[in-house]
Structure formats: C-alpha cells, structure tokens
Amino acid sequence: MANNQFLKENPYYSKTDKTKLDIPNTEWKTILNSELYNVAREAGTERPHTGVYNNFDDLGEYYCAVCGNHLFRSDAKFSSSCGWPSFFEADAEGTKYERDTAFGWERVEVLCKRCDSHLGHVFDDGPKPTGKRYCMNSVSLEFVADTESKD
Numbered sequence: 001m002a003n004n005q006f007l008k009e010n011p012y013y014s015k016t017d018k019t020k021l022d023i024p025n026t027e028w029k030t031i032l033n034s035e036l037y038n039v040a041r042e043a044g045t046e047r048p049h050t051g052v053y054n055n056f057d058d059l060g061e062y063y064c065a066v067c068g069n070h071l072f073r074s075d076a077k078f079s080s081s082c083g084w085p086s087f088f089e090a091d092a093e094g095t096k097y098e099r100d101t102a103f104g105w106e107r108v109e110v111l112c113k114r115c116d117s118h119l120g121h122v123f124d125d126g127p128k129p130t131g132k133r134y135c136m137n138s139v140s141l142e143f144v145a146d147t148e149s150k151d
C-alpha cells in the first residue's frame with residue numbers, strides 16, 4: 001500500500017513492533033502530511049462524510065495510519081449516519097482512552113496505544129453487543145484488506 005500520508009520514510013511505522021513510541025510532535029511534523037498531522041497530533045477532525053472509510057465495508061484490518069498499530073477489525077464496523085467510520089469494538093491492545101473536555105462537555109477521546117495519536121471519540125450510543133460507537137477519522141486509519149498480505 002502506498003504510504004502517501006508520509007512526507008518521507010516513516011522509521012516508526014510497523015505492523016509487528018509493539019514498542020511504545022515517544023516521538024515529539026516536532027519530529028512527527030517532518031514525517032506526516034499536514035492532514036494526518038492535524039488529526040493525529042492536534043486532535044483535529046476531518047469533515048463529516050468526506051473520509052474514505054465512511055461508506056466502506058470491505059473485509060480486513062484497520063491500523064493506525066501514523067505507526068501501523070492494529071486498531072480495528074472490519075467485523076466491528078457498522079453503518080452509522082454520523083459521517084465518520086464507526087466501530088462497536090476496538091482492539092484493546094491497540095487503543096487507549098482519555099477524558100476530553102475541550103468543547104465544554106465531556107467526551108472520551110480514543111488514542112493509539114503505541115504512538116499516542118488521536119483517532120477519534122467513543123460514545124455510548126452504539127449497537128449491540130457493546131453499545132459503543134467508536135467514531136473515527138478515516139485519516140487516522142489505514143485499511144488492509146484480507147486479500148492483501150499483512151507484512
């Protein structure tokens with residue numbers, strides 16, 4: 001898959017290495033394109049209904065677009081009208097959570113456990129069995145179809 005989200009070779013990107021990354025934003029800024037940098041490192045939000053994975057239901061795995069960490073399986077994706085790709089379950093090994101009160105009300109921010117990049121938010125109005133709705137930015141995700149190799 002073409003890594004056109006990167007301005008140059010990303011030495012931290014790996015689908016197998018789970019080592020925690022602690023990379024300053026000054027360095028990420030030289031690696032990530034501006035759209036990914038804004039969402040992943042500045043907690044930006046892509047415009048609704050614009051993301052490539054919003055209306056998308058191919059079978060495969062979703063990885064962190066910044067570092068390659070595994071985040072979601074397509075089985076947990078569901079069709080939501082919110083305008084962003086939505087999942088009812090995340091890979092517990094791949095994600096972590098923080099309280100976010102940035103807009104004056106409380107939300108739960110979802111971050112990549114490996115590189116601390118912002119992915120989106122999780123809400124309690126999702127479908128069964130979890131009741132969760134992981135509302136993600138397509139920009140933060142990299143999809144690998146089951147038919148592709150996972151190296």
Ligand SMILES: [Zn+2]
Nearest residue numbers: 064067112115
């Ligand atoms: Zn990551």
